[in-house]
Amino acid sequence: MILLFLFSTHGFSQFQVEKTESRAVHTPSSVFLTDKKEGDWLRWDDGINATAVGLTGPGWWTGAIHFAPEDLSIFDGHVVGEVSVYQQDPTMDGEPIIKIWQGPDINNLTEVVSQKFEDKLNDWHEIELEDPFSIDASQWLVFGVEWNDVGDGFFPHGGDADNDHPYKGDAVILGTYPADPWEYLHYYGISLDWNMVLYTWGCTPYTVTFEVTDANTGDDIDDAVITFDGITYEPGEYVIESYAGIYYYLVEREGYETYEDEVEVFDNIIVEVELMPLECVPVTFTVFCDHTGDPVAGANVNFDGEDYTTNVNGVAVVDGVLPGLYEYEITRDGYEPCYGDVEVEEDPIEIDINLIPIFYDLTLHAEPGDGGVVDGAGEYVVDQEVEITAEANEGWYFIEWTGDIEHITDPASAETIVTMPAADVDLTAHFVPTYTLTLAANPEEGGEVEGEGDYAEGKEVHVIATPAENWMFVNWTDEAGEVKSDEAEFHYTMPA
Secondary structure, three states: OOOOOEEEEOOOOEEEEEEEEOOOOOOOHHHHHHHOOEEEEEOOOOOOOOOEEEOOEEEEEEEEEOHHHHHOHHHOOOOOEEEEEEOOOOOOOOOEEEEEEEEEOOOOOEEEEEEEEEOOOEEEEEEEEEEEEEEEOOEEEEEEEEEEEEOOOOOOOOEEEOOOOOOOEEEEEEEEEEOHHHHHHHHHOOOEEOOOOEEEEOOOOOOEEEEEOOOOOOOOOOOOOOOOOOOEOOOOOOEEEEEEEEEEEEEEOEEEOOOOEEEEOOOOOEEEEEOOOOOOOEEEEEEEEEOOOOOOOEEEEEEEOOOEOOOOOOEEEEEEEEEEEEEEEEEEEEEEEEEEEEEEEOOOEEEEEEEEEEEEEEEEEOOHHHHEEEEEEEOOOOOOOEEEEEEOOOEEEEEEEOOHHEEOOOOOOEEEEEEEOOEEEEEEEEEEEEEEEEOOOOOHHHHHEEEOOEOOOEEEEEEEEOOOOOOOOOEEEOOOOOOOOOOEEEEOOOOE
């Protein structure tokens, strides 16, 4: 083993080098790549591992290879999908990091790949990139590995025996880019090109066209969803570009069984897919009031995100439900919500729901209190019809109901119906004192009069005078002799 202690241009970090036994030329054989299509390895080494490099003390450092635009002209637009690097010894954390940059020069680079990989000792790594990228031949391309070095006696990064490509095959940073500057091992008498390669393949893909039909009818299905090589496309997007290789795919459409298979792409191809329809069944909800047992109309049934409304019989039907597990929620003003789920299989399903009602107060008042009595107050559920009455005491007269009168049938009737809303209701019955209206014919034998009785102040009373035979009506007068009307039939307004 030969140890070389070198000073960097920015500190006292030191490299150490170990000469190793010559190892065989590296011949790429990645399944990921060779199954795609024939490609090219970009490298500066001779493919033989002869040397390994590390630091004399622990710390981060980067080994890299550089490609100038003139090196890449024939690879413009080609895709880099895999890299390979030789590693001899372990790192501090067991996870070196692949770094790939592109940019106008080596000091102005933009990172396009950053991907960890696990230690693999005394061997070549062939690593599939999680995010393949296209080469821009107008830019510099830099491929590096960041090592978290253990230090003295450890040599993680492999190289060949000679530096045939200075400034390109032996770049190094005592640290990481862009925090630290690029240097080159040949500055310090270390002669090697890193055992590092990138794999590229041409940029012209094949076309894969899917034709999807109904297995029973043969009709075209134009909105299925294709997932091809892990990528899910928009509904109806049936033409996909792909490089050569064997790919797994899924075809999905609501109402059909999912179809899955694999296809080998070696040219422009058409993939025919027949989807088998799933059997659909209805799900029927019938909603009752748990208190009265009556059907609940107007309840909202939310089934799998869609809303349905119960009819007068409390029924809502969800048609065409595919097999599966579904959640539902039943809501209605004045009731506690009900939640559940149902497993739909082959047969129609009927579900009875008993909603627990919320009770609301119906409060009644008499105004004034000695004017009469009211009846019908209590606790009731929404939509319940409640009969209420206002009975006037002697010498009093019922006028009207006031308050939440939008919920009663006739506010002017002493006996009426309240239809309970999903809220409390407050009503007041109003009474006024009554006065006696006395009618008399003068002379008595001149005719008959109608309309006398007890009435409230302001009440319009219909009075009628009917003359006897051989008599003629003259007028109506009050007890003071004042004429009130010269019509035999008129409406008299009661005074106080």
